[in-house]
Amino acid sequence: MQIESLSIEELAALRDKVTQTLADKVAARQKELLAESERVGALVQEAPLRNGFGLRGF
Template identity: 65%
Template sequence: MTTIDLDSLSIEQLAALRDQATDKLAEKVAARQAELEAELDKLAQYGKVVKKSQATPVAKTKKDEAAKSDNTASDVSRAA
């Protein structure tokens, strides 16, 4: 990669370099996004990704239910 002496460039040259760098970055980002979208499309044929909200919920244990009923009973006794 060529090293550029930024101190030797004029304001106009620096602005043009900045614009070129911005354009090149946008071009590379767009190309990479297209690659990733193509890869996602290819992977989609193997099935849909399951979101966490669609996953099977974990069954509560009796210990959890007992603790919940104890808390409910103590809440009722405090209210009385």
């Protein structure tokens, strides 16, 4: 694609498409990270205590 040869309208449409695609990807990644965070949180809560201390030794 030769961006320099696109009209203003075509560039604006491309910008809009890129913005929406980026927003969709960010939202999907946030959803993945939230799910991963919840899984890790569940593991931490289930982790057995050693010598009366948690995972960090506190």
